[in-house]
Amino acid sequence: MSELADTPEPPYWAVIFASVRTEGDADRYAQTADEMMALAAEQPGYLGVESVHDAETGAGITVSYWESEQAIAGWRAHADHKTAQRLGRERWYRAYRLRVARVERAATFERSD
Amino acid sequence: MSELADTPEPPYWAVIFASVRTEGDADRYAQTADEMMALAAEQPGYLGVESVHDAETGAGITVSYWESEQAIAGWRAHADHKTAQRLGRERWYRAYRLRVARVERAATFERSD
Numbered sequence: 240m241s242e243l244a245d246t247p248e249p250p251y252w253a254v255i256f257a258s259v260r261t262e263g264d265a266d267r268y269a270q271t272a273d274e275m276m277a278l279a280a281e282q283p284g285y286l287g288v289e290s291v292h293d294a295e296t297g298a299g300i301t302v303s304y305w306e307s308e309q310a311i312a313g314w315r316a317h318a319d320h321k322t323a324q325r326l327g328r329e330r331w332y333r334a335y336r337l338r339v340a341r342v343e344r345a346a347t348f349e350r351s352d
Numbered sequence: 353m354s355e356l357a358d359t360p361e362p363p364y365w366a367v368i369f370a371s372v373r374t375e376g377d378a379d380r381y382a383q384t385a386d387e388m389m390a391l392a393a394e395q396p397g398y399l400g401v402e403s404v405h406d407a408e409t410g411a412g413i414t415v416s417y418w419e420s421e422q423a424i425a426g427w428r429a430h431a432d433h434k435t436a437q438r439l440g441r442e443r444w445y446r447a448y449r450l451r452v453a454r455v456e457r458a459a460t461f462e463r464s465d
Contacts, residue, residue, distance in 0.1 A: 243370055243449045253453050255366060255415055257356055257402045261463070289370045289449075291404045291413045300404045300413040302368055334462045336356045336402075340366050340453035349447045350374070 244287030244304055249342045251286055252305045258335035260297035268331045271323050278319060279303060284310025297333075304342070311339060357400025357417055362455045364399055365418045371448035373410035381444045388436050392416060395430065397423025410446075417455070424452060 260268070279285055284306035292299040305311045314320060327335070373381070392398055397419035405412040418424045427433060440448070 243372070243447055246449075246451075249451075253366075253368060253451065255368065255455075257404075257415070259356070289413060291370075291406050291411045293404050293406060294408075298404045300402060300415065302370070302413065302415075328461055332461060332463070334356060335460070336359075337459045338359075338362075338366065338455045339457040340455040342368075342451045342453040344452040346450045347448070348441055348445060350445070 243347070244289050244302075246286050246304050246342075246345065249345055251342050252308060252311055253340045253342050254303045254305065254311055255338040255340060256299075256301045256303075256335060257337075258299045258301075259333045260299070261331055261333050262297070264330050267326075271326065275320060275323050278317070279314060282310065282314045282317070284313070308339070356460070357402050357415075359399050359417050359455075359458065362458055364455050365421060365424055366453045366455050367416045367418065367424055368451040368453060369412075369414045369416075369448060370450075371412045371414075372446045373412070374444060374446050375410070377443050380439075384436050384439065388433060391430070391432060392427060395423065395427045397426070421452070 276288060276290070279288065286304035286306060288301065288303045290299070290301040303314075305314070389401060389403070392401065399417035399419060401414065401416045403412070403414040416427075418427070
């Protein structure tokens, strides 16, 4: 995660994607993941993303933030994203869980020193 | 993350905690984090947790799941948790963002082979 997502005041929407990788095809996975992050950022209604992976265990959590459920539906149906979703199920993920949630409250802390 | 959280059918609630660590006090941080995960699991209304950290960058995302906003409020006000929250701001976190969200939909994939 390069930084925390600078989202606006709630309400907005979050897609929480928790995954466990297979061991294979690491190069193509990493390249596609980068491409999908860049492509998501170009979609209407995109607000930001936070993503952390543990290289040792293959676990990852990516949370993307969106203005509306319609924006999430649009990204879900994007042709290149659909191809990546299929490859994810065929090759890259041992298991994942995806949750769509409406963010109601948020709080931020930043160290002052 | 040891495994994906086995949450019930939505709706339920999620606390999305995205953080960036300071470089100090690693031992006490890790011990307290483990203690807080165990203590959270004993609270009324707790449904599960998913947590991933990147040891190289100090970034982390922990998502805990709860039956209700009341359950979240109860955990937030727990005395030991409040102490950990204070130490987090004083010592362990460079920055964090915490979001409370209502999970409306969920989907799961598990590899069959």
